[in-house]
Amino acid sequence: MPEDGKPLGGHIKVTREDWLAAALHVLIHDGVDQVKVLTLSARLGVSRSSFYWYFGNRQDLLDALLDHWQNTNTAALIAQAETPARTVTAAICNVHKCVVNTELFDTALDFAVRDWARRSDKVRRALDLSDARRLAALAEMFRRYDYPRSEAEARARVLYFMQIGYDLAQLGETPQQRLRFAPDYLQVFTGRDPDPEALEDFRAYTAQYWTLDEDGART
Amino acid sequence: MPEDGKPLGGHIKVTREDWLAAALHVLIHDGVDQVKVLTLSARLGVSRSSFYWYFGNRQDLLDALLDHWQNTNTAALIAQAETPARTVTAAICNVHKCVVNTELFDTALDFAVRDWARRSDKVRRALDLSDARRLAALAEMFRRYDYPRSEAEARARVLYFMQIGYDLAQLGETPQQRLRFAPDYLQVFTGRDPDPEALEDFRAYTAQYWTLDEDGART
DNA sequence: GAAAATCTGGACAGAAGTGTCCAGAATTTG
DNA sequence: CAAATTCTGGACACTTCTGTCCAGATTTTC
Numbered sequence: 001m002p003e004d005g006k007p008l009g010g011h012i013k014v015t016r017e018d019w020l021a022a023a024l025h026v027l028i029h030d031g032v033d034q035v036k037v038l039t040l041s042a043r044l045g046v047s048r049s050s051f052y053w054y055f056g057n058r059q060d061l062l063d064a065l066l067d068h069w070q071n072t073n074t075a076a077l078i079a080q081a082e083t084p085a086r087t088v089t090a091a092i093c094n095v096h097k098c099v100v101n102t103e104l105f106d107t108a109l110d111f112a113v114r115d116w117a118r119r120s121d122k123v124r125r126a127l128d129l130s131d132a133r134r135l136a137a138l139a140e141m142f143r144r145y146d147y148p149r150s151e152a153e154a155r156a157r158v159l160y161f162m163q164i165g166y167d168l169a170q171l172g173e174t175p176q177q178r179l180r181f182a183p184d185y186l187q188v189f190t191g192r193d194p195d196p197e198a199l200e201d202f203r204a205y206t207a208q209y210w211t212l213d214e215d216g217a218r219t
Numbered sequence: 220m221p222e223d224g225k226p227l228g229g230h231i232k233v234t235r236e237d238w239l240a241a242a243l244h245v246l247i248h249d250g251v252d253q254v255k256v257l258t259l260s261a262r263l264g265v266s267r268s269s270f271y272w273y274f275g276n277r278q279d280l281l282d283a284l285l286d287h288w289q290n291t292n293t294a295a296l297i298a299q300a301e302t303p304a305r306t307v308t309a310a311i312c313n314v315h316k317c318v319v320n321t322e323l324f325d326t327a328l329d330f331a332v333r334d335w336a337r338r339s340d341k342v343r344r345a346l347d348l349s350d351a352r353r354l355a356a357l358a359e360m361f362r363r364y365d366y367p368r369s370e371a372e373a374r375a376r377v378l379y380f381m382q383i384g385y386d387l388a389q390l391g392e393t394p395q396q397r398l399r400f401a402p403d404y405l406q407v408f409t410g411r412d413p414d415p416e417a418l419e420d421f422r423a424y425t426a427q428y429w430t431l432d433e434d435g436a437r438t
Numbered sequence: 439g440a441a442a443a444t445c446t447g448g449a450c451a452g453a454a455g456t457g458t459c460c461a462g463a464a465t466t467t468g
Numbered sequence: 469c470a471a472a473t474t475c476t477g478g479a480c481a482c483t484t485c486t487g488t489c490c491a492g493a494t495t496t497t498c
Contacts, residue, residue: 013464013475030338033252038455047477048456054475057457115334119249158377232445232494257485266447271487273445444495449488456483466473 014044016054020068023061028108032116035062066123069113074130076104081137088145088190090198092159095138097205135160159189233263235273239287242280247327251335254281285342288332293349295323300356307364307409309417311378314357316424354379378408 022040037058041048055061080098085091099105117127135156142152241259256277260267274280299317304310318324336346354375361371 031250031252031334033250034338036455037457049458049478050476052457058455111337115250115337118330118334119253255485256487267486268448268488269446276487277485440498442495442497444493446493447491449490451486451488453486454484456481458480458482460479461477463476464474466471468469468471 012044012046014046014050018044019051019054019061020064023065024068024109027065027116028106028112031112032062032119035065037061066113066126069109070126070130073105073110074134077134078137080104081134081141084144085198087195087198088142088192089195090201091141091145092189093198093202093205095141095159096202131160155189231263231265233265233269237263238270238273238280239283242284243287243328246284246335247325247331250331251281251338254284256280285332285345288328289345289349292324292329293353296353297356299323300353300360303363304417306414306417307361307411308414309420310360310364311408312417312421312424314360314378315421350379374408 019040022043023035026035026039026043035058037048037051041051051061055064076098077095080095081091083091083094085094099107113123113127117123135153138156138160139149139153142155143149147155238259241262242254245254245258245262254277256267256270260270263269270280274283295317296314299314300310302310302313304313318326332342332346336342354372357375357379358368358372361374362368366374
């Protein structure tokens with residue numbers, strides 16, 4: 001049975017991707033220090049020896065995790081920032097959509113890496129570089145809507161760090177639930193009158209995450 | 220020599236506070252998982268046995284660290300939010316001063332606890348409670364300057380999470396260095412014309428952290 | 439200054455993790 | 469289907485950390 005990779009005998013087969021997926025899960029939920037060969041092998045129901053076929057050692061796995069992060073989140077956010085939109089409001093809504101959409105951007109992974117960076121110089125450098133690139137892309141986005149350079153940079157910082165801080169604090173909400181508040185912030189982010197059309201579009205997009213209570217208020 | 224607690228013999232005496240201080244340092248710089256009895260004893264130049272005189276086990280130490288955090292940062296921020304100021308701008312400047320002033324508020328500790336909360340339900344609950352209290356205090360602060368309730372709450376979130384995200388991202392700057400940018404954000408935070416007097420006061424306060432380059436620009 | 443209370447060092451037992459080696463199971467190739 | 473390749477299980481050696489016990493050093497008390 002080579003198809004499903006799970007033959008009948010006592011030997012259970014796993015792929016390199018299985019190890020990576022398990023490591024990613026533990027990294028996000030429990031932090032780097034908990035990404036251990038022993039723990040992962042238990043999760044996968046396989047012996048530790050298998051791990052050393054796919055990876056030289058634990059550090060190789062950690063390096064692979066960092067690579068994975070670099071090739072996903074940062075690329076997605078920058079691509080979104082560079083996508084043209086009709087108004088600033090619309091552009092900001094799109095950035096919000098991107099960060100909330102777990103297909104494109106894994107918020108939890110981003111924070112796990114941020115934690116990790118506090119303990120590893122290598123990760124710290126990778127993160128600093130990514131932050132700088134993301135900020136530059138966002139500043140450039142504001143620039144396209146005729147904000148002066150210094151204001152564009154300031155607003156990029158507000159938008160980016162606000163997003164970060166928001167998710168970091170968590171407050172028991174999921175990223176989707178937090179979207180409820182996003183429309184309220186749009187004017188704060190732009191410093192201009194909101195674009196009603198973009199606002200309505202965003203409201204429609206985020207509506208799928210809302211539920212209405214008895215008074216009709218968003219909850 | 221009971222005074223300095225460092226007698227001549229091979230026995231080196233440490234206090235419970237020494238253990239706590241060492242643990243705090245490791246918690247901030249390396250994360251909870253690195254707060255180990257063995258590591259701390261090495262830092263203090265004392266044997267592990269001493270630790271078990273002051274603490275029942277490792278978990279007791281961690282509990283003490285959480286207590287310490289609860290009795291410092293949250294109290295300081297709330298007290299500052301409740302202190303009257305002439306204008307919103309001035310009030311926000313004071314909050315900034317409080318968070319930056321390491322005597323009152325240990326930013327690094329706050330983030331270490333935030334990391335920790337991702338791995339411990341007990342810490343998670345303590346953090347959620349503190350965040351809610353801090354946010355409520357900040358919203359109340361905006362309320363005193365005649366913002367409608369919903370806007371006051373939104374602005375409290377922007378201010379609080381912005382501060383958090385700002386520090387989290389770090390970007391190689393110290394909290395003090397980051398103060399340079401604060402005046403640029405004041406209008407974003409208030410949505411009103413800045414109070415020039417408060418602004419000037421804040422500028423003077425933060426000036427001590429600036430250095431001027433050859434062109435006279437803040438660096 | 440002797441007795442009592444405090445505190446530390448060192449030895450011991452054990453849990454948990456890493457990395458290596460190699461027989462041999464499972465799969466693919468010829 | 470036999471041979472070659474790919475991958476896993478189990479045993480071994482080693483390291484790091486936790487927690488316990490207790491003799492005895494140090495300080496405090498009377």
